[in-house]
Amino acid sequence: MNLHEYQARELLARAGIPVAPGIVAATPADARRAMERLGVPKAVVKAQVHAGGRGKAGGVKLAESPEQVERVASQILGMKIKGLTVTKVLVVPAAEIASEAYAGVIVDRVSRSPVLMVSPAGGIDIEEVAATTPEKIFRATVDARYGLLPHQAMALGFRLYGDLALVRQAADILQKLYLAFVDAGASLAEINPLVVTPGGEVVALDAKIVVDDNELERRPAIAALRDVALEDPAEVQARDANLTYIKLDGNVGCCVNGAGLAMATMDLVKYYGGEPANFLDIGGSSNPDKVVTALKIITSDPKVKAILFNIFGGITRCDDVANGIVAATRQFKVDRPIVIRLTGTNEKEAVKILEGVGMRALTDMDAAVEQAVKVARGGAAA
Amino acid sequence: MSIFVDQGTRLVVQGITGRDGSFHARQMLAYGTPVVAGVTPGKGGQRFEDKVPIFNTVAEAAAATGANASVIYVPARFAVDAIFEAADAGILLVVCISEGVPVLDMTRVMPYLAQRSARLVGPNCPGIITPGVAKVGIIPGQICAPGAVGVVSRSGTLTYEVVYQLTRAGLGQTTCVGIGGDPIIGTTFIDCLAAFEADPATRAVVMIGEIGGTDEQKAAEFVTAHMKKPVVGFIAGQTAPPGRRMGHAGAIISGSSGTAAEKIAAFERAGIAVMKRPADVVPLVQSRL
Numbered sequence: 001m002n003l004h005e006y007q008a009r010e011l012l013a014r015a016g017i018p019v020a021p022g023i024v025a026a027t028p029a030d031a032r033r034a035m036e037r038l039g040v041p042k043a044v045v046k047a048q049v050h051a052g053g054r055g056k057a058g059g060v061k062l063a064e065s066p067e068q069v070e071r072v073a074s075q076i077l078g079m080k081i082k083g084l085t086v087t088k089v090l091v092v093p094a095a096e097i098a099s100e101a102y103a104g105v106i107v108d109r110v111s112r113s114p115v116l117m118v119s120p121a122g123g124i125d126i127e128e129v130a131a132t133t134p135e136k137i138f139r140a141t142v143d144a145r146y147g148l149l150p151h152q153a154m155a156l157g158f159r160l161y162g163d164l165a166l167v168r169q170a171a172d173i174l175q176k177l178y179l180a181f182v183d184a185g186a187s188l189a190e191i192n193p194l195v196v197t198p199g200g201e202v203v204a205l206d207a208k209i210v211v212d213d214n215e216l217e218r219r220p221a222i223a224a225l226r227d228v229a230l231e232d233p234a235e236v237q238a239r240d241a242n243l244t245y246i247k248l249d250g251n252v253g254c255c256v257n258g259a260g261l262a263m264a265t266m267d268l269v270k271y272y273g274g275e276p277a278n279f280l281d282i283g284g285s286s287n288p289d290k291v292v293t294a295l296k297i298i299t300s301d302p303k304v305k306a307i308l309f310n311i312f313g314g315i316t317r318c319d320d321v322a323n324g325i326v327a328a329t330r331q332f333k334v335d336r337p338i339v340i341r342l343t344g345t346n347e348k349e350a351v352k353i354l355e356g357v358g359m360r361a362l363t364d365m366d367a368a369v370e371q372a373v374k375v376a377r378g379g380a381a382a
Numbered sequence: 383m384s385i386f387v388d389q390g391t392r393l394v395v396q397g398i399t400g401r402d403g404s405f406h407a408r409q410m411l412a413y414g415t416p417v418v419a420g421v422t423p424g425k426g427g428q429r430f431e432d433k434v435p436i437f438n439t440v441a442e443a444a445a446a447t448g449a450n451a452s453v454i455y456v457p458a459r460f461a462v463d464a465i466f467e468a469a470d471a472g473i474l475l476v477v478c479i480s481e482g483v484p485v486l487d488m489t490r491v492m493p494y495l496a497q498r499s500a501r502l503v504g505p506n507c508p509g510i511i512t513p514g515v516a517k518v519g520i521i522p523g524q525i526c527a528p529g530a531v532g533v534v535s536r537s538g539t540l541t542y543e544v545v546y547q548l549t550r551a552g553l554g555q556t557t558c559v560g561i562g563g564d565p566i567i568g569t570t571f572i573d574c575l576a577a578f579e580a581d582p583a584t585r586a587v588v589m590i591g592e593i594g595g596t597d598e599q600k601a602a603e604f605v606t607a608h609m610k611k612p613v614v615g616f617i618a619g620q621t622a623p624p625g626r627r628m629g630h631a632g633a634i635i636s637g638s639s640g641t642a643a644e645k646i647a648a649f650e651r652a653g654i655a656v657m658k659r660p661a662d663v664v665p666l667v668q669s670r671l
Contacts, residue, residue: 107485107486107489107565107566109565109566109595109596109597109632110596112488112489112492112566113489113492113493114486114489127637143493144486144489144490144493145490145493145494182486185484185486187485187565212484212485212486212631213627213631214458214482214483214484214485214631215484215486217458217459217482218459218484244628244629246623246626246628248621248623256539257539258537258538258539258540258629259537259538259563259592259628259629259630259633260535260536260537260538260539260540260541260563260590260592260618260629260630260633261537261538261539261540261542261543261618262628262629263540263592263593263618263619263621263622263628263629263633264537264540264543264616264618264659264660266621266622267618267619267620267621267642267659268659268660269621270620270621271658271659276621279622279626279628279629281629284481284538312539312542312543312546313522314508314520314521314522314538314539314542315402315520316539343546344522344525344542345522365543365660365661366659366661
């Protein structure tokens with residue numbers, strides 16, 4: 001789960017990290033008052049959306065008076081960035097910056113540990129720095145049982161600054177950043193840029209935190225930060241029903257059990273010349289209600305021309321899925337052709353249930369996918 | 383022969399009285415797996431299905447029954463402690479089926495296990511089956527058959543699909559290992575490839591990967607450097623969009639890394655025969671045996 005910039009800044013400030021001031025606003029008038037409260041001559045208005053390239057999309061703008069902030073905010077609020085509507089902006093003072101650095105923590109899959117990373121080349125896309133000038137990124141691998149050790153933090157501080165006072169400030173910030181990362185249950189926490197003010201203070205200007213979804217159950221305060229308004233409603237509906245749904249652009253709606261098989265099914269749709277409309281994993285222990293919700297979500301996409309079920313029964317019982325399909329057709333009009341493949345646990349019972357309502361099931365994955373692609377193109381109905 | 387699970391496996395089921403644990407304990411018993419003990423705190427002294435003794439702790443179970451392998455079905459919030467408990471009890475193979483374990487917890491588990499003798503498989507995995515001998519986990523027994531193909535996979539049902547196609551074509555398996563789809567897992571592709579290379583009964587290996595991370599690329603380097611046996615590979619997620627978690631916590635393309643194309647290229651460089659679709663597994667394995 002991605003946190004908003006303003007939420008991430010708040011978590012870092014609470015951890016004791018000096019964060020440049022900033023006020024979040026939901027209306028242009030609030031944005032004007034925010035600048036007045038900040039009492040600065042120049043402010044930057046930043047769209048709060050979970051999308052990279054905000055600046056390029058016109059979601060970050062400089063303003064030199066409260067009136068201009070109001071005007072700029074009214075342009076940004078309501079605009080769409082990568083399909084997401086902006087409902088909040090963050091107003092921050094336009095900073096005078098002596099230098100820009102980067103500091104971040106990630107969970108590194110290779111070392112199976114949290115890794116602290118700093119770079120004196122901050123401010124811009126750190127992935128690009130990693131790709132083009134990897135020698136400008138410095139790392140410390142953390143033993144998660146002990147946390148970031150003070151000497152590790154100091155060593156990274158010396159990579160950023162030559163002045164001991166700044167090194168100590170940076171080391172202190174890194175320690176607190178690591179603690180904030182652990183407290184939030186994050187898989188990524190970064191400060192970019194980390195700046196030195198003309199007064200010689202090291203301050204976080206922008207922050208990003210991505211929370212591990214598996215942490216949300218035990219961290220209700222973090223889970224409450226989720227901004228449902230900014231998510232695809234179908235994806236929210238799916239999550240509430242314990243399904244994983246990701247919308248794509250094609251016309252073959254897919255309903256599969258298991259993430260790996262769901263991806264392989266999408267790939268096979270492409271292999272046979274079609275385009276998958278979505279990723280949808282109904283998960284392990286199936287119940288018919290989940291299947292009903294899945295069908296509602298898939299049919300809510302007007303692009304879908306055919307619906308493909310690919311079920312390999314293990315924990316998931318084929319008869320549960322069949323009952324779900326039948327229940328859905330009774331609850332609402334499923335006005336798109338359905339191609340069903342199922343095999344494994346309780347396959348025979350499932351076939352009987354489907355035949356009872358005049359539906360047919362295939363046992364072969366390739367045959368089913370090929371047929372679904374053909375049907376979506378306007379070929380013979382299933 | 384086989385890897386990780388064989389005739390000597392003596393299994394303790396952690397969470398044997400839970401909804402998932404009890405269902406799969408019955409399935410494992412029906413398959414002929416030597417389930418020697420179960421653990422549910424507070425139910426020590428009882429018996430599961432009138433035969434398997436239940437203990438309050440893994441240490442008691444191991445001391446009383448000589449259990450040397452464990453399988454974990456407890457809810458995610460208890461799973462990490464269950465792994466620690468099994469390792470502390472001297473269990474050598476710990477298979478964690480539970481899904482939803484926070485990745486930061488796994489960063490604490492791995493260095494702990496490195497100082498003990500336990501091998502962890504998972505979390506968030508379907509487990510291991512050595513067809514005809516024993517199954518530890520949830521892989522359906524009836525889709526497998528004994529034979530000479532080793533299978534290792536990050537996925538669950540996709541593994542079943544591939545194994546099912548192998549079995550229908552008369553290509554049995556030595557062992558099938560589902561290593562799990564999380565970003566940090568106990569046993570990697572390389573661990574399994576090395577074990578299959580050393581197993582005299584395995585004549586070919588099928589490796590099923592997916593988008594996200596660099597494990598498949600590293601496995602491909604291992605194949606080039608250390609394997610004589612033929613390897614057939616598949617990567618799921620060629621149509622997956624970047625930046626989205628495709629169900630599995632580990633299946634995410636970050637920036638431009640972890641893509642299917644990158645992994646397939648690494649496979650091809652290593653001489654791994656790449657399946658374009660699951661059904662390709664049969665001709666590709668057949669022609670290499």
